[in-house]
Amino acid sequence: MSTSTARLMDGTALARRTVEETAARAAEITRRTGTTPCLATVLVGADPASVTYVKMKQNRCAQAGIRSRHVELPAETTTEELVAAITALSEDPEVHGILLQHPVGPHIDERAAFEAIAPEKDVDGVTMASFAAMGFGLPGFVSCTPGGIMRLLDAYDVELSGKRAVVVGRSAILGKPAGLLLLGRDATVTYCHSRTTDLSAAVREADVLVAAVGKPRFIKGEDIKPGAVVIDAGYNPGNVGDVDFDGAAERASLITPVPGGVGPMTIAVLLAQTVDAAERQLGL
Amino acid sequence: MSTSTARLMDGTALARRTVEETAARAAEITRRTGTTPCLATVLVGADPASVTYVKMKQNRCAQAGIRSRHVELPAETTTEELVAAITALSEDPEVHGILLQHPVGPHIDERAAFEAIAPEKDVDGVTMASFAAMGFGLPGFVSCTPGGIMRLLDAYDVELSGKRAVVVGRSAILGKPAGLLLLGRDATVTYCHSRTTDLSAAVREADVLVAAVGKPRFIKGEDIKPGAVVIDAGYNPGNVGDVDFDGAAERASLITPVPGGVGPMTIAVLLAQTVDAAERQLGL
Numbered sequence: 001m002s003t004s005t006a007r008l009m010d011g012t013a014l015a016r017r018t019v020e021e022t023a024a025r026a027a028e029i030t031r032r033t034g035t036t037p038c039l040a041t042v043l044v045g046a047d048p049a050s051v052t053y054v055k056m057k058q059n060r061c062a063q064a065g066i067r068s069r070h071v072e073l074p075a076e077t078t079t080e081e082l083v084a085a086i087t088a089l090s091e092d093p094e095v096h097g098i099l100l101q102h103p104v105g106p107h108i109d110e111r112a113a114f115e116a117i118a119p120e121k122d123v124d125g126v127t128m129a130s131f132a133a134m135g136f137g138l139p140g141f142v143s144c145t146p147g148g149i150m151r152l153l154d155a156y157d158v159e160l161s162g163k164r165a166v167v168v169g170r171s172a173i174l175g176k177p178a179g180l181l182l183l184g185r186d187a188t189v190t191y192c193h194s195r196t197t198d199l200s201a202a203v204r205e206a207d208v209l210v211a212a213v214g215k216p217r218f219i220k221g222e223d224i225k226p227g228a229v230v231i232d233a234g235y236n237p238g239n240v241g242d243v244d245f246d247g248a249a250e251r252a253s254l255i256t257p258v259p260g261g262v263g264p265m266t267i268a269v270l271l272a273q274t275v276d277a278a279e280r281q282l283g284l
Numbered sequence: 285m286s287t288s289t290a291r292l293m294d295g296t297a298l299a300r301r302t303v304e305e306t307a308a309r310a311a312e313i314t315r316r317t318g319t320t321p322c323l324a325t326v327l328v329g330a331d332p333a334s335v336t337y338v339k340m341k342q343n344r345c346a347q348a349g350i351r352s353r354h355v356e357l358p359a360e361t362t363t364e365e366l367v368a369a370i371t372a373l374s375e376d377p378e379v380h381g382i383l384l385q386h387p388v389g390p391h392i393d394e395r396a397a398f399e400a401i402a403p404e405k406d407v408d409g410v411t412m413a414s415f416a417a418m419g420f421g422l423p424g425f426v427s428c429t430p431g432g433i434m435r436l437l438d439a440y441d442v443e444l445s446g447k448r449a450v451v452v453g454r455s456a457i458l459g460k461p462a463g464l465l466l467l468g469r470d471a472t473v474t475y476c477h478s479r480t481t482d483l484s485a486a487v488r489e490a491d492v493l494v495a496a497v498g499k500p501r502f503i504k505g506e507d508i509k510p511g512a513v514v515i516d517a518g519y520n521p522g523n524v525g526d527v528d529f530d531g532a533a534e535r536a537s538l539i540t541p542v543p544g545g546v547g548p549m550t551i552a553v554l555l556a557q558t559v560d561a562a563e564r565q566l567g568l
Contacts, residue, residue, distance in 0.1 A: 111422065128416030135415055136456055138395065162481040170467060172420055179475075183454060186479040188486060191463075195470040197446040202472060 006230070006252035007156075008261075011148070014155050015264035019064050022272045026065040029278055037278035038067040039097045039123065039270075040089045044082060044104045045075030054101050057267060064271050069095060079109040083116045090118035096281050097123030097274035120280065123273035126173055134177050137184045141273050146178035148265025149210060149231050150185075156254055158229050161186035164205050168192045168219065168242070169212035174233060178210050199223075211242035221247015230255040233262045290514070290536035291440075292545075295432070298439050299548035303348050306556045310349040313562055321562035322351040323381045323407065323554075324373045328366060328388045329359030338385050341551060348555050353379060363393040367400045374402035380565050381407030381558035404564065407557035410457055418461045421468045425557050430462035432549025433494060433515050434469075440538055442513050445470035448489050452476045452503065452526070453496030458517060462494050483507075495526035505531015514539040517546045 030036045039061055043054050054070070061068040071085055082104070089095045098121045104110050119129040125143035133140030142150070153160065165187035169175035175191065183189045192202045193213075203209060203223040209230050211219050216236040221244040224230060230252040234242025241258030249255050256262055314320045323345050327338050338354070345352040355369055366388070373379045382405045388394050403413040409427035417424030426434070437444065449471035453459035459475065467473045476486045477497075487493060487507040493514050495503050500520040505528040508514060514536040518526025525542030533539050540546055562568075 111420070128420070129412055131419055132412030132415045135419065135460055136395070136412070162479045176419055176464075176467075180460075183460075183475050183477075186477070188474065188476050188480040190472065190474040191467050192472050193467075193470070195446045196472040202448075 006249045006255040009152050009156055009231075009254050009256045011152060011256060011261040011264045014152060015148075015268040018151065018265070018268040018272055019060065022066075022268070022275050023064040025275045025279070029275065029282065029284065030065065032284070033282050035094075035278070035282060036065065036067045037096050037275050038069055038094055039099060039274045040069040040071060040092075040095045042071045042073070042082075042086060042089070042098065042100045044073045044077050044101075044108065050101045057099065057270065060267050060271060061274075064275075066271060066274055075105060077105075077108070079107075079112050082108055082113045086113060086116035090116060090121055093281075095121065096278035097121050097270075099124045099270065100126070102126075121277055123270060123277050125177065125273070131172070131177060131180075134184070135180045141277070142181065142269070143173045143177040144266045144269040144273070145174050145212075145233055145262060146181050147269040147273075148262055149178055149233065150181050151269065152231065152256065152262065152265060153208070153229070156229075158208065158254065160208065162188065163207040164188050164190070165208040165210065166190045166192060166202055166206035167210045167212065168199070168203070169210075169214070169233075171212065174212040175210075178212060178233075182208070182210075209243075213242050215242060216240040217242070217244040219243040219248070221245075221250060224248045224251040226251050227253045229253060231262060232256050232258050234258065235263055290533045290539040293436050293440055293515075293538050293540045295436060295540060295545040295548045298436060299432075299552040302435065302549070302552040302556055303344065306350075306552070306559050307348040309559045309563070313559065313566065313568065314349065316568070317566050319378075319562070319566060320349065320351045321380050321559050322353055322378055323383060323558045324353045324355060324376075324379045326355045326357070326366075326370060326373070326382065326384045328357045328361050328385075328392065334385045341383065341554065344551050344555060345558075348559075350555060350558055359389060361389075361392070363391075363396055366392055366397045370397060370400035374400060374405055377565075379405065380562040381405050381554075383408045383554065384410070386410075405561055407554060407561050409461070409557070415456070415461060415464075418468070419464045425561070426465065426553070427457045427461040428550045428553040428557070429458050429496075429517055429546060430465050431553040431557075432546055433462055433517065434465050435553065436515065436540065436546065436549060437492070437513070440513075442492065442538065444492065446472065447491040448472050448474070449492040449494065450474045450476060450486055450490035451494045451496065452480075452483070452487070453494075453498070453517075455496065458496045459494075462496060462517075466492070466494075493527075497526050499526060500524040501526070501528040503527040503532070505529075505534060508532045508535040510535050511537045513537060515546060516540050516542050518542065519547055 232241035
């Protein structure tokens with residue numbers, strides 16, 4: 001490896017450590033209280049990708065000693081029915097965290113469904129209360145992918161205070177909360193998106209770049225500032241991220257691979273926050 | 285006036301028009317329902333500046349045909365007592381909007397007090413629900429100063445989509461929501477603050493600059509990009525804004541004066557949102 005090549009940020013290894021710690025905490029909760037932390041997963045319809053994601057989350061729960069409760073609803077479920085099902089989970093003392101697999105069908109008011117999740121069980125960080133808590137630096141659950149990004153940055157001792165952070169993408173669960181978390185850590189944060197007129201100019205300013213746009217190799221390697229930290233939260237067909245990895249790796253100091261970077265951290269944060277939720281609800 | 289001098293954005297005139305429209309709407313509500321829109325103002329202690337601000341808001345309410353109900357609490361009020369007082373207003377059908385004059389004393393949990401305001405009465409835009417609604421582009425009340433800034437930008441037909449907007453300041457009721465509102469209008473938004481290392485470089489990128497930092501003449505005129513739109517939300521002793529007005533006016537295309545720019549818009553938005561709230565609560 002030449003000195004001009006970036007160090008890889010190993011999300012797989014960090015996720016493994018995070019899950020191991022989480023599993024130890026889950027076991028301790030079970031031992032002390034007789035209650036095992038429980039994540040409820042809610043799936044509407046049978047979209048193959050969604051089915052796969054939910055299965056993967058359930059498997060990881062099992063590996064970490066977290067129970068999962070699965071609620072499967074038909075594709076034609078109405079907003080009212082979905083809200084009722086989630087409200088029941090919010091009120092069920094045996095359930096500590098709730099994950100609504102999304103996107104749900106276009107006929108459903110997804111925001112209404114998210115808001116039926118009690119904030120203290122919002123381990124996926126999708127409610128408006130969690131968003132505001134991230135914005136204000138208050139206790140609460142973070143969106144899992146941005147939370148995973150922050151853990152990666154911390155694990156590699158990336159200085160954030162006063163640095164220019166550029167977030168490409170502004171979705172409610174990734175770009176926007178990632179920017180708020182970076183701002184809370186004293187970075188100077190720029191949000192870019194589909195309407196940004198000179199993306200290259202903005203990317204070139206980034207000491208820390210978060211790509212969260214969902215377009216394969218959308219960020220050009222030549223736009224990466226020498227020495228920058230590059231976080232690629234994209235995952236596109238063919239195992240390709242949002243950043244031109246080869247070009248970026250020649251200039252960056254640290255970079256996440258795809259796969260094996262941000263991806264594994266998302267589920268790790270989900271599990272960790274489920275155990276956090278169980279601890280609080282059980283008064284530990 | 286030479287061609288190199290910026291046009292002034294006349295907040296006093298726009299606020300007057302906004303209050304006139306609001307007064308007409310308030311009168312119509314009273315005529316149709318027999319109920320006059322009502323803003324409750326809550327003041328803790330007798331800080332002279334706070335007393336003055338509350339009086340000013342009550343006077344403006346009266347001018348616009350909005351009732352005001354005033355709740356005055358002693359300086360030693362506890363968080364629990366304040367929350368109880370605000371909760372009573374949230375539940376009172378005769379009150380349509382609630383304003384907690386802040387800052388409150390340091391012994392009070394201000395966030396808890398804000399959160400006692402029912403979201404549908406949060407006409408000052410201070411709750412976490414309002415913040416998240418601004419972040420997600422959902423219906424709700426906006427923070428009044430950022431809301432006033434957006435109205436000024438619109439009144440002067442400032443194009444925002446794809447433009448670089450730089451917000452200096454990241455408070456929960458001004459900088460942060462201003463950035464979210466600009467992002468919702470498709471600007472490329474950068475947040476700067478006290479830890480930003482090269483503020484001049486960031487300011488120089490701004491097609492639209494929002495200064496919300498509370499430091500007299502903190503933004504240098506020479507850093508203003510030629511043709512930029514400069515919004516000065518600062519108001520410092522001696523009627524001085526956060527921007528070096530004279531220097532900035534030589535380079536900007538549009539600029540808000542201090543006073544007479546953003547300031548008058550803040551109360552205008554408060555009144556307009558109180559009437560919005562009354563309309564919704566009265567089913568109009």
